[in-house]
Amino acid sequence: MSRKLSKETIERIRREVLSGKSNYQVAKELGISETTVRNHTKDIARPRIEGPYIRGKQLELLRQLLRDGYVYTSNNRNHLRGLQKHFPMIKRAQFKNRSIYYLEDKSNAALQEMIKQNKSRVINYHDLSKLSKVFNITLSQDKKKEILNKSEEDDSLAYFCIRRYCTAFERVNFLKNFGEIISDRKIFCWNRKSLEIKVLATLIYQAGISYRKVKDIFGCIESFSHEGLRKWYLKLKVLFIQEKKDRRAIAVDETKVKLENQWVYIWNAIDIDDRSILAIHVYTTRTSLDAIYFLKKVLEYCKDKPLILVDRGPWYRWALQRLGLRYDHQTFGERNAIEQWYSLFKSRIKRFWKRFPYHSSLESIKTWTIAWCVIYNLCWR
Numbered sequence: 060m061s062r063k064l065s066k067e068t069i070e071r072i073r074r075e076v077l078s079g080k081s082n083y084q085v086a087k088e089l090g091i092s093e094t095t096v097r098n099h100t101k102d103i104a105r106p107r108i109e110g111p112y113i114r115g116k117q118l119e120l121l122r123q124l125l126r127d128g129y130v131y132t133s134n135n136r137n138h139l140r141g142l143q144k145h146f147p148m149i150k151r152a153q154f155k156n157r158s159i160y161y162l163e164d165k166s167n168a169a170l171q172e173m174i175k176q177n178k179s180r181v182i183n184y185h186d187l188s189k190l191s192k193v194f195n196i197t198l199s200q201d202k203k204k205e206i207l208n209k210s211e212e213d214d215s216l217a218y219f220c221i222r223r224y225c226t227a228f229e230r231v232n233f234l235k236n237f238g239e240i241i242s243d244r245k246i247f248c249w250n251r252k253s254l255e256i257k258v259l260a261t262l263i264y265q266a267g268i269s270y271r272k273v274k275d276i277f278g279c280i281e282s283f284s285h286e287g288l289r290k291w292y293l294k295l296k297v298l299f300i301q302e303k304k305d306r307r308a309i310a311v312d313e314t315k316v317k318l319e320n321q322w323v324y325i326w327n328a329i330d331i332d333d334r335s336i337l338a339i340h341v342y343t344t345r346t347s348l349d350a351i352y353f354l355k356k357v358l359e360y361c362k363d364k365p366l367i368l369v370d371r372g373p374w375y376r377w378a379l380q381r382l383g384l385r386y387d388h389q390t391f392g393e394r395n396a397i398e399q400w401y402s403l404f405k406s407r408i409k410r411f412w413k414r415f416p417y418h419s420s421l422e423s424i425k426t427w428t429i430a431w432c433v434i435y436n437l438c439w440r
Contacts (some may be wrong), residue, residue, distance in 0.1 A: 063255065064091075064095070064099075066392070068209040069091070069099050071089070072085055072089065072096055072099050072100065073099065073103065075088070075099060076096070076103055076111055077103060080113070081114050081115050081420070082096040082097050082100070082156070082395055083114070083115030083116055084115065092344045093115075096172070096378070102228040109404070113145070113291075114384050115140070116135070116138050117142055118436060120135055120138055120139060121144060121146075124142075124161075124162055124413065125162075125232045126148065126166075127163035127165075127168070128162050128165025128169060129159050129160065129162070129165060129172055129288075130156040130158075130159070130160045130161075131158075131160075131167060132151075132159065132160065133158050134296060138159045141372055141374060142160075143160070144155060147360060148162055148164075149161070149162060149163075150162070150163055152165070152169065152173070152193045152194055153193070154162060154173060154189070154193055159172070159173055159315075159397070161194075163377070165320075166194045166195065167194075167196065168197055169194060170190070170191065170194045170316050171375055173190065173194075174187075176349070178198070179362040194246075194426070217360075234258060234259070234262075235439060237262075237438075238254050238255060238258050239260055240298065240437075241254065241257075241258065241293070241295075242254060244297060244298065246295065246297060246298070247291065247294065247296050251285055252254060252281060252287075253387055256277060256280065256281050256283070257291050257323065260277055260283070260288055260291065261288070261292045261295065261356050262292055262438075263276065263436070264288060264292055265292075265407075265431065265434045267406075267407055267410050269285075269410070270286075270288050270289050271285045273285070273357065274288060275290055282351055292427075292430055293426050293430050293432045294428065294430075295430040296433065297424050298432045298433045298437075299336075299429045299430075299436075300434050301335065301337050301338075301360045302360070303359070303360050303361065303362055304360075304361070304362055305361070305362045305363050305365075306314060306330055306360075306361045306362075306365040307331065307365055307366065308330075308331040308333055308339065308366040308367075308368055309327070309328050309329065309330055309331065309361075309365050309366070309368065310329050310331055310366055310367075310368040310369075310393065310394045310396055310397035311326070311327070311328045311353070311354070311369050311375070311397070312326075312327060312369070312370060312394075312397045312398070312401065313325060313327065313345060313372075314327075314401055314404070314405070315328045315345075316414070316415065316424070318413040318414070318415050318419055318421075318424065321343060322340055322343070323341060323343055323415075323421065323425075324341070324343070324344065324345045324349070324427060325339070325340075325341050325404075326327060326339070326340035326341070326342075326349065326353045327340075327397065327399055327400065327401070328353070328357045329396050329397045329428070331362035331368070331396055333394050334396055334400075335436050336359045336432040336435060336436055337357055338353065338356045338357045338360070339425060339429055340352070340353040340356065340360075340425075340426050341421050341424050341425040341428065342421065345372075345374060346374055346409045347374045347375075347378050349374065350372075350375050350377075350379075351375045351377075351378035351379035351381055351382065354378055354382055354384070355382070358382070364383070364384055364385065365384075365385075365399040366385050366386065366387060367379060367384050367385065367386040368386070368387055368389050368390075368392075368393060368397075369386055369387075369394075370388065370389070370394075371388050372392065400435070403435070404428075404431070407431065411431070415427075
C-alpha cells in the first residue's frame, strides 16, 4: 500500500514539474516513485519533444558509462538497451548469469570489474579464457596466474595438497610424531612404500579426497594402488585407544547413515574437556537397549561416573536411570562439542552421498569410522 502524500508535498511536485524538471528527477529528489509523480501531474501540459532524446534514468546511466566505462545491468536492462540503439559503441557481455554494459574502448576496465565480482566463480584457466573471449581480450599466461593468485607449482593438484598439509604439520610437528606412533605400533607389516608417503596419503584421504584421486596425486612421487591406500587407512583403527581416568562430563549422541536400503545408526561419545572420542557403536537400531550397551562401553574409560549430556531422545532416560548416572538435557552449551564432531563427520561422508558402498557391512562401517576418529583424536580436536 502506497503512502499518502501531504498537500505540501503534492504542491512541491507540481511546482518542480512546471519548472521543467522530468518526472524522474523530481522522484529522485523527493525519494518517491516516478509513477507517483506522474499520477499527480497528469493534468499539467508539457511540450512534446519530437525525435530521439535522452533524459532521466537513461541520462544518469550514460553519465556513469562515460565516467566508469561500464554499468551492471541489474534492473536497468530496458534503459541500457535504449542507449545501445543510439550508441553502437556500447557493448554487452555476460558471464555466468551476470551481465555488464561497457564502452568499446573500456573493455579492459570492464573485464577487471567482472573478474573482481566473479572471483569466487572463476576457478580455473579455462573459465578465465572464456571470460576474456567475451570481451575480445587476450590475456597472457602470466596475467592469468596473477589474477588467479597461482604460482607454477600450484598448477598441480599434488603440489597443492602436499604443500597445504606439510605446512600445517610442520607447525605442530605432527607428521613426524604420527609416523613414530605408527612405527612403534608396527601397524604396517611391509616397507615397500615409505612411511611418510603412507602417512601423508591417509591424511589427505581423511580430508575428503577419494582413494583413487589420492593415488593419482602421488603418482608422480611414488605409485601405489587405491586398494593399498584403503588397507593403510583401515589399519589405523588399532590406534583407537583411550585411557581410563576421571572425567567431568561426556556428551553422547547418534546419527544415521544409509547402507543399501536400510538406516544404520552411529553412536558416539566425546569428552567435553579434551574433545576426544571415547567410544563408537554402529548398529541398525536405536533403542534403550542400544543406549545402555553403549553407555557401558563409555564407562569403561571412566574411573568415576561423569555427567552425561544428551538430547531429548526417549531411548536415553531409562538407560541412564538404570546405570545410576547423572544426566542433563542440553540443546546448546557444552553439548555443542559433539554436534561439531558430527558436522565434520557428515561433511566427510557427504563425499559418498551419505551412503556407504553397496558391499559394506556393519563391521566395515565401524572400522572406517574408528579409523576416521583416530586421526580426529590425534590432529583435529
